[in-house]
Amino acid sequence: MKVEIAALNHTFFTPQPRPALLNLDLHIPSGQFAAIIGPSGCGKSTLLRLIAGLLQPTSGSILLDGKTPAEANAARQVAWLAQSPALLPWLTVEGNIALARKLLATRLNHQMSVQQALQRVGLENAARAYPFTLSGGMQQRLALARLLIQNAGLWLMDEPFAALDEITREQLAAMLLDLWQPAQPTVLWVTHNIYEALRLAERVIVLSPAPGQMVADFSVALPHPRREDTPAFQNLLYEVRTALNQAVEAAA
Amino acid sequence: MKKPQPGGGQIAVLIVLFFLLVWEAAVSLSQIPVYLLPAPSRILQTLFEHPQLYAQASLLTLGEAFAGLLIGLLAGVLIASLLTLMPGLEEGVMTLAILLKSTPLVAIAPLLTIWLGFGILPKIIITALLTFFPVLVNVLSGLQKAENHHLELFHSWHASRGEVFRYLRAPNALPYLFAALKISAPLALIGAVVAEWTGASGGLGRVMWLAYTNLNLPFLFAAIFILAAAGMSLYRLTVWLERRIIFWQSHPEP
Ligand SMILES: Nc1ncnc2c1ncn2[C@@H]1O[C@H](COP(=O)(O)OP(=O)(O)OP(=O)(O)O)[C@@H](O)[C@H]1O
Ligand SMILES: [Mg+2]
Numbered sequence: 001m002k003v004e005i006a007a008l009n010h011t012f013f014t015p016q017p018r019p020a021l022l023n024l025d026l027h028i029p030s031g032q033f034a035a036i037i038g039p040s041g042c043g044k045s046t047l048l049r050l051i052a053g054l055l056q057p058t059s060g061s062i063l064l065d066g067k068t069p070a071e072a073n074a075a076r077q078v079a080w081l082a083q084s085p086a087l088l089p090w091l092t093v094e095g096n097i098a099l100a101r102k103l104l105a106t107r108l109n110h111q112m113s114v115q116q117a118l119q120r121v122g123l124e125n126a127a128r129a130y131p132f133t134l135s136g137g138m139q140q141r142l143a144l145a146r147l148l149i150q151n152a153g154l155w156l157m158d159e160p161f162a163a164l165d166e167i168t169r170e171q172l173a174a175m176l177l178d179l180w181q182p183a184q185p186t187v188l189w190v191t192h193n194i195y196e197a198l199r200l201a202e203r204v205i206v207l208s209p210a211p212g213q214m215v216a217d218f219s220v221a222l223p224h225p226r227r228e229d230t231p232a233f234q235n236l237l238y239e240v241r242t243a244l245n246q247a248v249e250a251a252a
Numbered sequence: 253m254k255k256p257q258p259g260g261g262q263i264a265v266l267i268v269l270f271f272l273l274v275w276e277a278a279v280s281l282s283q284i285p286v287y288l289l290p291a292p293s294r295i296l297q298t299l300f301e302h303p304q305l306y307a308q309a310s311l312l313t314l315g316e317a318f319a320g321l322l323i324g325l326l327a328g329v330l331i332a333s334l335l336t337l338m339p340g341l342e343e344g345v346m347t348l349a350i351l352l353k354s355t356p357l358v359a360i361a362p363l364l365t366i367w368l369g370f371g372i373l374p375k376i377i378i379t380a381l382l383t384f385f386p387v388l389v390n391v392l393s394g395l396q397k398a399e400n401h402h403l404e405l406f407h408s409w410h411a412s413r414g415e416v417f418r419y420l421r422a423p424n425a426l427p428y429l430f431a432a433l434k435i436s437a438p439l440a441l442i443g444a445v446v447a448e449w450t451g452a453s454g455g456l457g458r459v460m461w462l463a464y465t466n467l468n469l470p471f472l473f474a475a476i477f478i479l480a481a482a483g484m485s486l487y488r489l490t491v492w493l494e495r496r497i498i499f500w501q502s503h504p505e506p
Contacts, residue, residue: 088423090500
């Protein structure tokens, strides 16, 4: 799914006006895995919420394959995963997946079974367990399986692994890439972690402190699996970090 | 919800026993006359001397309490659900409910007796009115308090209002329903007894009223003992059910 954002502005009234996004232009081609990086409070979550149709922009336009966010949402083409796995505690592992599958049944034609989705994230042996008996990493894997079974054209991910420890986060990032590979939906992935962004994404977009503006846009043309100890990786790392620091200093 | 302390139930029993012993000792040592405060032994003796009378009265009162509680529960859950699905109605209906809640039932009970007679109907109505409000308020807030991350998820699925209700709000409100039950179940007993007090052909409230007008305190206290035991049992039953149904609550939410 193609994402076209033009002259997007969003201001919160709390009640004094607080601009969160300023004049954002962004074009994400279909199937691209794009990471969005920016300082805390710069409007990353706001951007994803606007695309998901959870918020209405103050001005500007968002088109998803030519549809408005509301239309794309009604077509159930946009999947959402945030920092909390948002599992339903009264349902089992398979129950959580089955509910997503059931509520989306009209669109899915049931290509993937619950069991297959669980296998993809290595949870097939925990199908009957309840979410509260799972570790944080397993819970987020379950949320990934639920994301996968929706078979959406666009994945909006707001720091999905931020609450996890380093090792688990790396495992899940690698798993996310595996899950993305076969169908290659468009991914908009918000993260605070520059390493993580460069290891996974094809493109890294840097936003300025609030109100968020695009200050840099890097294309990461490195083959997978990516190694951090290559000069190309280190160069990009340096450039992204510099762009981020400059944006923060300019705003200060 | 905390797991019960090991032996927590036994400690409660011990405290009650200790309290009864102190009561017994105090009455017999200070020679308080029985028309002021009967000793527990005397009260239990009265109870066992009239098993049929107390059994019949208890059955009637508990039946009324139970029927009223059931009606109050159903009405509370239904109206809370309706207000969740049609939020526009909330303000009006809640104003009415609070009006009803603020009306002293002690004043309504005799009126109902005048209109509907000495049968069980006015008792059930009073009990239902009394138990309805905690259920309405608690269940409504449970239905409305679905968590943001869950609501966002259902939004991303483009779930209908009915689907959000059925798969998210309703299960989310179950712990609140039990919180309400813990308040409403003892209230149901009070409601039935107070209603009987204002005029009834039977029941524990009637027994208490007769005992009171005759200053027969052992008779009065025997009925109180039964009510206390019934209240305790109802509460324990609620907690027992809650543990089985809300199994996910003893753990932090994922
Ligand atoms: N519902 C809201 N009402 C008022 N202001 C808000 C609201 N949501 C966000 N904001 C403000 O908008 C700005 C951007 O918030 P946003 O959550 O998008 O930041 P973020 O980039 O996701 O930050 P973080 O990295 O810490 O998650 C912040 O200044 C925030 O205070
Ligand atoms: Mg955020």
